[in-house]
Amino acid sequence: MKNKQKLFKRVKLFIVCYCLVGTALFYLQDKLLFRPTALPPNSTFHFTQPFTEANISLDAATKFNIVQFTPGKPYDSARGVVLYFHGNKENVNHYQQYASAFTRNNYEVWMPDYPGYGKSTGTFSEAVLYEEALQVYKLARTKYRPDQIVVYGKSLGSGIAAQLASIRDCRELVLETPYYSFTSLVRLVAFIYPVSLLSHYKIPTNQYLEKVTAPVTIFHGTRDWTIPYFHAKRLKASLKPTDEFITIDGGGHNNLFSYDRVQKKIDTLLSR
Template identity: 30%
Template sequence: MPLTTFLLIITAAVALYLLFIAYLYLVQARHIYCPTAEIATTPDKHGLKFESVNFESSDGLMLHGWFVPRPSIDAEKERVVLFFHGNTGNISDCITTLEMFHHLGLATFIFDYRGYGQSQGSPTEQGTYDDAEAAWAYLLRDRGIKPEDVVVLGRSLGAAIASAQAARHPPGALVIESTFTSAPELAAEMFRIFPARLMSRFKYSVRDNVANIHCPILIVHSNDDDVIPFHHGTRLYEAANEPKTFMEISGEHAQGFHTSGPQYLDGLKQFLKGAL
């Protein structure tokens, strides 16, 4: 092969490599945030009473959520799950989760981040943190819930947001499911031939967050997770402070709570019994 031809091939390959790096850098947000606007169903269609809630973020966006009360007012305290859903869809995809919490006798406040469902704006990393802060403030200010009676629970990307919120404002307990140590670390594993750590526009450093959290924490991960490998869960457990609990479940990414339903519910019940 002539040297000039070889050099042209190498130059073209390098150019394509750099173009793909630029493409990955520019489209990251599309892969991190996959919202839908349509509310496909509501809790009342599944036998759950609920209140539709609108509340405002610190930068003036109107956010939307649902407050699902606990099934009985006989309990001494109203304990509330502040739930952070994953990166796809919206709150209407979480009915099964709401039913599970209701079964455990817990109230739930679930909300959509900016750009999801009926919430205004477009999602950003800082925006999701601001929205978490607004949801927390709504529970404490508008509903009179005490911090120690709030269970902050997040799934997948929602766990990254939930852990950041719990690091800022300690709740009664924190539960994080199916999440990563950090966005750059996960990206580096997914795109091994690219400088993914350097390319990542998102931090979402869950490991740093849990290292600064001192409330009881439950880390849940499935050994079948093919999106966020199991070792992310175990590494988060290693980084977390006591008191901490690890629950291994089965099922695909962010679906283990359903696949391992009885085990998941019992584990969550036992954790909350000791934590609250």
């Protein structure tokens, strides 16, 4: 009898803990998954390369702030634009270091901040992320043809970039450290929960890639502990025969731009 009572108490404790953790995951997932740093609307960016800012107002509460890095001299006009959708950390201040890889090839680089990141405002949601990407693309189309627009996504931004390229024409889609889907990524750490029901975000990158007609290039490192290499490798099944999945041996989640192979490949993509 005592053994049965002990077992019952343990099962009861497990169920209580399971429910408490599951409830926390449901209500606190945004704080666990995303690490934005907001900035005052009148704050000033200090970058070493030329840039301008643009704002897109979706509604009274939602404004998308875009930092537009330009090639500068000796170029009179850019060959095209890279729409760069960044990861889940901080804001454009954290990602501006990567702009020079594109501006040196005579491309503008437009980096929008998501709602709650930098100077962007509004409610953060999957639908809003897609709408922001579409609005940034529409703004780019007022200046550039589709064959002059490169869509680039890093980490969190990879799914957003893939969704945009699945509904709009572009010159190239480039994904850095992408995930198979947001749901399956979360399932890696919360596998005992019904993640598909608990998660506010689905972002099925694999499904979007199947609809992309533009050339696709993916970079992923074998020592990426944030989005594991084996997880991203599943995306190969969604690629066209002419697309590329480039493995960076020893590459991590945030250091791929330090590899010559990545730099040279980006140079090649932008020059062809």
